[in-house]
Amino acid sequence: MTHAPIAAPWWETAAVYQIYPRSFADSNGDGIGDLRGIIDRLDHVADLGADAIWISPIYRSPMADFGYDISDHLDIDPIFGTLADADDLIASAHAHGLRVIFDIILGHTSDEHPWFIAAAEGRDSPFREFYTWRDGPTPGSPVGGPPNNWTAGFPAGAPAWTWHAPASQWYLHSHLPQQPDLDWSNPDVRRAQLDVLRFWLDRGVDGVRLDSIARIGKDPELRDNIPGQPDRHQNWPVVHEYLREVRAVLDSYPDRMAVGEVWLFEQDLIAPYLMADQLQLTHNFVFARLPFDPAAIGTAVADFEKLADDRVWPAWFLNNHDEPRIATRWNTATDDEALREARLRLAAVLILTLRGTPFLYQGEELGLADTNLAAGVGSDANARDPQRTPMPWKPPSLAGPGAGFTTGEPWLPVGADATTRNVDTQNRSGDSTLAFYRKLLRLRRSRQSLLTGHQSLINSPEGVLAFVRSTNSEHSLIALNFTAEMQTLHLPAPTHALSTASHLLSNHAQLAQPPMSTVSTLELRPWESVVADLTHG
Ligand code: NOJ
Ligand code: CA
Numbered sequence: 198m199t200h201a202p203i204a205a206p207w208w209e210t211a212a213v214y215q216i217y218p219r220s221f222a223d224s225n226g227d228g229i230g231d232l233r234g235i236i237d238r239l240d241h242v243a244d245l246g247a248d249a250i251w252i253s254p255i256y257r258s259p260m261a262d263f264g265y266d267i268s269d270h271l272d273i274d275p276i277f278g279t280l281a282d283a284d285d286l287i288a289s290a291h292a293h294g295l296r297v298i299f300d301i302i303l304g305h306t307s308d309e310h311p312w313f314i315a316a317a318e319g320r321d322s323p324f325r326e327f328y329t330w331r332d333g334p335t336p337g338s339p340v341g342g343p344p345n346n347w348t349a350g351f352p353a354g355a356p357a358w359t360w361h362a363p364a365s366q367w368y369l370h371s372h373l374p375q376q377p378d379l380d381w382s383n384p385d386v387r388r389a390q391l392d393v394l395r396f397w398l399d400r401g402v403d404g405v406r407l408d409s410i411a412r413i414g415k416d417p418e419l420r421d422n423i424p425g426q427p428d429r430h431q432n433w434p435v436v437h438e439y440l441r442e443v444r445a446v447l448d449s450y451p452d453r454m455a456v457g458e459v460w461l462f463e464q465d466l467i468a469p470y471l472m473a474d475q476l477q478l479t480h481n482f483v484f485a486r487l488p489f490d491p492a493a494i495g496t497a498v499a500d501f502e503k504l505a506d507d508r509v510w511p512a513w514f515l516n517n518h519d520e521p522r523i524a525t526r527w528n529t530a531t532d533d534e535a536l537r538e539a540r541l542r543l544a545a546v547l548i549l550t551l552r553g554t555p556f557l558y559q560g561e562e563l564g565l566a567d568t569n570l571a572a573g574v575g576s577d578a579n580a581r582d583p584q585r586t587p588m589p590w591k592p593p594s595l596a597g598p599g600a601g602f603t604t605g606e607p608w609l610p611v612g613a614d615a616t617t618r619n620v621d622t623q624n625r626s627g628d629s630t631l632a633f634y635r636k637l638l639r640l641r642r643s644r645q646s647l648l649t650g651h652q653s654l655i656n657s658p659e660g661v662l663a664f665v666r667s668t669n670s671e672h673s674l675i676a677l678n679f680t681a682e683m684q685t686l687h688l689p690a691p692t693h694a695l696s697t698a699s700h701l702l703s704n705h706a707q708l709a710q711p712p713m714s715t716v717s718t719l720e721l722r723p724w725e726s727v728v729a730d731l732t733h734g
Contacts, residue, residue, distance in 0.1 A: 207296060208404060208454040208477055208554060209510050210648040211248035212638055215558045217518045218255055218277055219263060220587045223603035230587070230602070232278035232286050238590075239293045241620060245562055245631075246638030249296035251406050251456075253518060255283065259309050261375035262351075262578065263585075265408060266307035270393040287401045296403035298456065303390045303443070304413040305376045312389075313377050319364050327389075329369035329380050331419070336360050343367055346421045347431050349374075350409075351578045357431070371412045371431065373578055381413040381439050391446050398447070404454040405447075407476070411459050413439055432461070440475040454478065456512060456554075462486060464501050471509045478512040478554055485520045489527040489540065491662035491679045495654055498551060498664075502652065511553030515544055516561045522584050524566035536681075538564065539724035542633055542704035543677050546726040549637050550675045552652035552666065557634075559588050563623055564630035568612035575609060582609055589615035592622055633704070640702055640728060646671040647728075658684050661721065665731070672731040673701075678721040686719040702728045 222234030232255065242250060254264035255277045264274070273283050290297045306313055315324035331344040343358035350372045358367040359374040369378045379386045394405065414436025422430050440457075447453045456478040459467045467479050483497045501511050515523045523544050528537055541564040548555045567583035575582030586609045590601030593615055597604075600611040600619055612618075623629035641647045650666035650673065657663045660680035666673045678684050704726045721727065 205649045206454070206477070207248070207452065208456070211296060211554060212246065212549065212641065213249045213251050213298065213456075213554060213556045214242050214245065214247035215251045215253070215517060215556060216242075217253045217559060217585055219253075219608065220585050220602070221559055222588065222590070223599075223605065223607075226603060226605040227276075228599075228603050228605040228608045229276055231276065232273070232282040236282075236286050236289045239289055239295065243293040243295060244635070246635055246642060247295065247557065249298055249403070250290060251298040251404075251556070252286075252300060254300045254302065254408075259307055259375070261307065261373055265302060266305075266309075266373065266376045267302055268307040268309040268311075270302075270306075271396055284400060291401070297401070298404040298406050299397050299402045300408060301394060301397065301405040302408040303379070303394075304381070304409055305371060305378045308375045308377055312379075317361060317363065320366075326383050327379055327386050328377050329415075329419075330361075330364070330366040331358070331369075332365075333358075333367050335365065345419050345430075347419075348422075348428070353579075371409060378412065378415075382415075382417055382435070387439065387442060391442060394443065394446050398450050398453060403452070404456065407443070407455050407457045409460060410440070410457040410476075411436055411461060411470075437469060437472070437475060440470065444474055444476070456480060464497070465504055468504045468509065473508065478510060480517075480556065481511055481513055481553075484513060484515055485517075489679065491657070491660060491677065494547070495662050498652075499654055502552075511551070512556060513548055513551055513553050514556035514558070515548055516558035516584070517556070518558065518585055519579075519581055520584065522558075522561070522565060522567050524564055525583075528566070536724065538630065539704055539726075541630060543679070543724065543726040545630075545634055545637055546675065546702075546704070546728060547662070547677060549634075549641050550647055550666065550673070550728060551664075552650070558584075560618075562631050562634040563589070563618040563620065564614075565589075565612060565618055566614055568610065570610070585609065587611050589619035590621060592616060592619055636702060637728075644671060644673055644701075646673045655686070656689060657686055660684060661686060674719070674727070674729045674731050676719055676721055676725075676727045676729070678723065678725045681723045683723065684721040686721060688717060688719065699732075700727055700729050 219230045221230045222238045223230050224233035255273050256267045257269035257272045257274045258264045258266050273280055287297050312324050312327045315322050316328050333344040334341045343356045344367055347357035349355045349357040349370055357369055361368055370376050371378050411432040414433040416430035416433045420430050447455055454477040457470055457476040459470050459479040461467055462482055464483055470476050470479050487493045524541055527540055568586040570582055587602035587607045589611050593600045599607050600615045623631035646666045646668045650668045653665050655663040661678055661684050663676040663686055676686055705722055
């Protein structure tokens with residue numbers, strides 16, 4: 198009997214590709230990526246087999262945090278292009294079969310936003326209450342210091358308050374002092390920011406990534422955080438009420454979604470954000486801090502499955518513009534090139550076969566590492582430049598130091614690995630990292646079990662992570678050998694009852710193993726990652 202495919206919303210089956218616009222493609226030679234550049238390179242994303250793009254912020258901004266400090270939510274920064282370019286980008290992505298996710302920052306603005314400029318004029322400003330101001334001792338006075346012990350992200354652990362001399366008050370910010378927090382307890386703020394959301398939904402974006410979203414809810418009494426419970430009063434449960442209002446706006450349009458950046462490292466804290474009336478997805482940060490260790494990864498996956506019922510859908514990532522790339526983080530100085538490559542491919546198989554929505558970060562498909570920058574190069578407040586260097590499209594030996602990213606001087610140097618890890622060179626080889634990602638994404642798309650199937654982890658030898666993804670009619674076995682030794686995986690019942698398995702994909706160049714006639718065991722070669730079909734014989 199055949200089963201109708203399970204209808205799943207697009208964001209559950211999509212593979213999402215993150216574009217950091219400053220570093221993706223520069224169309225006008227000023228050394229900074231822009232919207233025209235993205236439009237020109239959408240073929241690459243569509244050929245890769247991604248289903249959606251998430252674009253980091255492109256709005257008007259003084260760029261203290263490279264766009265995460267917005268001075269006008271409703272216009273595009275001239276460095277990136279114009280509103281007409283944004284419309285073209287949305288239309289062009291759709292024509293390529295790609296959904297579009299914009300990065301929306303509900304919780305803070307730039308200090309150069311007209312709301313903050315007005316608010317800073319004085320205590321009587323009609324916009325004063327858009328932000329949080331508190332009296333407190335003047336810095337430097339004998340009892341000087343901010344109103345409470347809350348901390349900001351940049352630099353990590355700095356006070357979340359900055360003294361504003363003209364009105365002799367402190368204002369609150371979760372990130373840089375140039376990024377004052379909006380006060381979401383003020384209904385006027387909520388109304389204004391939900392209008393921003395509508396503005397972009399009306400222009401045709403399919404989804405939004407909600408930046409630093411846990412921070413829109415704060416303890417109204419501004420009480421001190423408690424030692425051992427970091428940030429608790431800065432991530433107050435009232436956030437869930439606000440998210441219901443956000444969700445109501447999304448639901449007033451067909452098929453729109455929000456993925457939240459819930460920057461919390463304990464998975465039980467993110468589950469409440471994934472309720473039916475709130476976010477469809479949250480980035481799961483747990484992998485960002487895990488070592489290259491199958492036991493730790495397996496535990497994180499199992500923990501999420503335990504927490505979440507069937508309606509809650511995970512979203513996994515290994516790289517983004519804030520975190521060191523895994524090609525750096527998961528490698529050691531002693532790794533040779535073959536081992537380095539095997540690890541990258543193992544990571545690719547992991548992220549693209551786990552139950553959940555995978556998010557890839559530009560350059561991940563080339564296996565890019567962080568770029569070693571000379572002292573004094575790079576200007577990010579939080580030292581995130583090494584993972585933000587430009588995307589290499591061509592070998593620098595042919596295209597010069599811009600590596601096809603720009604004809605001018607790139608705003609940050611392209612990484613040394615661009616000699617081989619660039620799009621053109623990898624496009625020419627059937628065995629490149631890029632070719633492997635492409636194969637894997639195609640395989641994923643072609644197998645319902647990898648898209649929507651249930652997942653069960655298999656009891657594996659130390660050093661191996663293995664799981665089965667199943668629908669009623671299709672079973673995919675994923676087995677990842679994290680060691681330099683051969684490993685034998687014993688497949689337990691009921692998988693064991695299935696009688697044939699064949700490799701669909703392996704990171705070993707040849708699929709030396711013929712289709713197996715029995716699947717009670719599976720031999721894994723050193724560092725091998727396998728996706729196999731299990732069928733009833
Ligand atoms: C999270 C973003 O990913 C990061 O790049 C940014 O600096 C902070 N939020 C503040 O907006
Ligand atoms: Ca440009």
